[in-house]
Amino acid sequence: MTRRVRTPGSLDPRAQSILRAVIEEYVESATPVGSAALVQRYRLGVSSATVRNILADLESAGLLTHPHTSAGRVPTDAGYRYFVESVAETSILSPVEQLMIRHQFGQVQHASEQWFRLAATILASANRTAAIATPAKPRAAHVRRIDLVSINERLASLIIVFREGALRQVLVNLNEPAEQEDLTRAAVILDGLMAGRTAVDAERALTRIEAVGPIGALVQHVGARVVAAVRDYDASAIEEVFSDGLLNVMEAPEFDRSDKLRRVFAALENRSYLGRLFESIAGTGRVQAFIGAENGPEEMRDVSLVLASYGEPGRAVGVVGVLGPTRMAYPQAIGTVRFVSGLMNELVSHIA
Amino acid sequence: MTRRVRTPGSLDPRAQSILRAVIEEYVESATPVGSAALVQRYRLGVSSATVRNILADLESAGLLTHPHTSAGRVPTDAGYRYFVESVAETSILSPVEQLMIRHQFGQVQHASEQWFRLAATILASANRTAAIATPAKPRAAHVRRIDLVSINERLASLIIVFREGALRQVLVNLNEPAEQEDLTRAAVILDGLMAGRTAVDAERALTRIEAVGPIGALVQHVGARVVAAVRDYDASAIEEVFSDGLLNVMEAPEFDRSDKLRRVFAALENRSYLGRLFESIAGTGRVQAFIGAENGPEEMRDVSLVLASYGEPGRAVGVVGVLGPTRMAYPQAIGTVRFVSGLMNELVSHIA
DNA sequence: CATTAGCACTCGCCAATCGAGAGTGCTAAC
DNA sequence: GTTAGCACTCTCGATTGGCGAGTGCTAATG
Numbered sequence: 001m002t003r004r005v006r007t008p009g010s011l012d013p014r015a016q017s018i019l020r021a022v023i024e025e026y027v028e029s030a031t032p033v034g035s036a037a038l039v040q041r042y043r044l045g046v047s048s049a050t051v052r053n054i055l056a057d058l059e060s061a062g063l064l065t066h067p068h069t070s071a072g073r074v075p076t077d078a079g080y081r082y083f084v085e086s087v088a089e090t091s092i093l094s095p096v097e098q099l100m101i102r103h104q105f106g107q108v109q110h111a112s113e114q115w116f117r118l119a120a121t122i123l124a125s126a127n128r129t130a131a132i133a134t135p136a137k138p139r140a141a142h143v144r145r146i147d148l149v150s151i152n153e154r155l156a157s158l159i160i161v162f163r164e165g166a167l168r169q170v171l172v173n174l175n176e177p178a179e180q181e182d183l184t185r186a187a188v189i190l191d192g193l194m195a196g197r198t199a200v201d202a203e204r205a206l207t208r209i210e211a212v213g214p215i216g217a218l219v220q221h222v223g224a225r226v227v228a229a230v231r232d233y234d235a236s237a238i239e240e241v242f243s244d245g246l247l248n249v250m251e252a253p254e255f256d257r258s259d260k261l262r263r264v265f266a267a268l269e270n271r272s273y274l275g276r277l278f279e280s281i282a283g284t285g286r287v288q289a290f291i292g293a294e295n296g297p298e299e300m301r302d303v304s305l306v307l308a309s310y311g312e313p314g315r316a317v318g319v320v321g322v323l324g325p326t327r328m329a330y331p332q333a334i335g336t337v338r339f340v341s342g343l344m345n346e347l348v349s350h351i352a
Numbered sequence: 353m354t355r356r357v358r359t360p361g362s363l364d365p366r367a368q369s370i371l372r373a374v375i376e377e378y379v380e381s382a383t384p385v386g387s388a389a390l391v392q393r394y395r396l397g398v399s400s401a402t403v404r405n406i407l408a409d410l411e412s413a414g415l416l417t418h419p420h421t422s423a424g425r426v427p428t429d430a431g432y433r434y435f436v437e438s439v440a441e442t443s444i445l446s447p448v449e450q451l452m453i454r455h456q457f458g459q460v461q462h463a464s465e466q467w468f469r470l471a472a473t474i475l476a477s478a479n480r481t482a483a484i485a486t487p488a489k490p491r492a493a494h495v496r497r498i499d500l501v502s503i504n505e506r507l508a509s510l511i512i513v514f515r516e517g518a519l520r521q522v523l524v525n526l527n528e529p530a531e532q533e534d535l536t537r538a539a540v541i542l543d544g545l546m547a548g549r550t551a552v553d554a555e556r557a558l559t560r561i562e563a564v565g566p567i568g569a570l571v572q573h574v575g576a577r578v579v580a581a582v583r584d585y586d587a588s589a590i591e592e593v594f595s596d597g598l599l600n601v602m603e604a605p606e607f608d609r610s611d612k613l614r615r616v617f618a619a620l621e622n623r624s625y626l627g628r629l630f631e632s633i634a635g636t637g638r639v640q641a642f643i644g645a646e647n648g649p650e651e652m653r654d655v656s657l658v659l660a661s662y663g664e665p666g667r668a669v670g671v672v673g674v675l676g677p678t679r680m681a682y683p684q685a686i687g688t689v690r691f692v693s694g695l696m697n698e699l700v701s702h703i704a
Numbered sequence: 705c706a707t708t709a710g711c712a713c714t715c716g717c718c719a720a721t722c723g724a725g726a727g728t729g730c731t732a733a734c
Numbered sequence: 735g736t737t738a739g740c741a742c743t744c745t746c747g748a749t750t751g752g753c754g755a756g757t758g759c760t761a762a763t764g
Binding site for chain 1 (some may be wrong): 752754755756757
Binding site (some may be wrong): 384386387388400401404408418421422423424453541 | 713726727728729
């Protein structure tokens, strides 16, 4: 019975096309697919018996399984993987879809901190899956601008704009009462001192300023808060993971019971794993798929992610991608993720 | 059999305490509760037969139902309503819980735009339900500060700080190349012109400036964007609805099937209904419960919301609250929501 | 020698059945 | 008004049997 058991990578062209057919069929129907259905719906030019033989081969190669004796075949994670490597990588988005996506981005070009959200929204609706995106975040952020706004004489709002586009707002309690005038003066000093600097440089610059006079003390006090805020920003591995299209995932029959679904949501909150994942693709510029059990954590075992990073490796990078059941339309997902990440690249390069 | 059918509002004290017992029991067990279980677990001092009679009365008063002949009783929406009105309104949080919540707020006092998120997180974990919160948003926002940061000579980042604490960042394409120097000058002019103003006032002020010289044109151009951004902010009925604790809701047995659960999530995305709800409680200062079918939309029929507004009616108001299955621990929910909204009041009054 | 028709076989799925158990409503006694 | 007793109803879970889908094997075929 061990006829044409091959290592994946050297598969009969015919076997390959049948694997492909099984996957396409299964992705659509969500039910195990049998030999008869295959010959009927795909013009294979062979009988169901032959298909059965090949299916058996694919199974012993580990690319397909059997839920039980008298059921059709279901792709394994390895099957999807083979499919993704051999076929889906080259998938390109249709010009129509490209245009539609471009158009959607055009609508909100003025709100840069919303781009990544939009990317997730677009990916979710284009694939009818969930999608995630993070804002572009640098390893070590550079301060672009510091501003201080008086709230009352004892309280001020400190606003830090980063070169990479992000923004932080922090309330600062003032040791001494101060008017907006004083705050403005302090802000100008801090701005001159810290603009273009990272946390480390900003702190060093701050030590060179003497804390004399009311303004000097104010500068020191607020400056320390600036440094802390920048540090804090740097330290967060992922600043924020925005997700959209969760309702789409809920439609999938594999998640018809809530406990299955819960794991997907738990997965999204597993920031440490997502962080590692993002780390591993950051700057590669490639679209990568993480299929089912390839994901370490238990709760990720029946979802797949298709991710790509965007931004400039040296500077700020973020991640966009799609999250759905293992039974996912990978070519479509890979195509859209690649395109959207490319678009994000264009966008961030404009504000760099 | 129509013995003591009363209009809700005038209920036997004994009947009342039995209704209460049914609700408490059902909230805990999620299964229909029978007469035997009641006499056993609550010291009622009467036999199960008596309890049965009273249960029948409560049922004909519309406060309880029967899933089927041989099942125990389940509260109706009207039953919960009666319970909430008569008993739960007075519920107060234990000092320990108060302290714990206060403590959690203390941890992040410096990030004012995160308060509402924290409120939702705290409510979710305190009640083991989902929770929602919106940032405080004014009807007509006042500009507090305008800032312009150069990105390149053709592109600038416009930052608007509102008196109410919110922040907006908008990219502005420049018609003429401009250095940071020019931008700073323009920002100072706009700041002087618009600080303390609403959208309408800001626009009027802008017309009094002549668009002469490079700076004049720049001020006009950016000023128009400021007005548009403020208008845009004003127009959004709800700026953002943050939700947390969705995983808690997924634990509830009534949502064990994903299609049930989907309606909850869909409910959260029904911004128009939430908007109306928020509208109706804004500024009342009271905690209000919306129980099951009291909610209009189909998808809300088996969830309840316990909401309260915070902030100052004349100025900015936001909403915090809890969202869970109709089978909810209302006293606890009402207690925590009341307390948290009070806390939010304190917090925003500091930065007003 | 690959392909194919034929066929026995295996299981999951579904509907029907059944008994147990829970809880009710009613009646009659207290 | 309360309560014991009891017949009745209905869900739930387990069990069973038939159906059908789909397989794997064998033997025939070009």
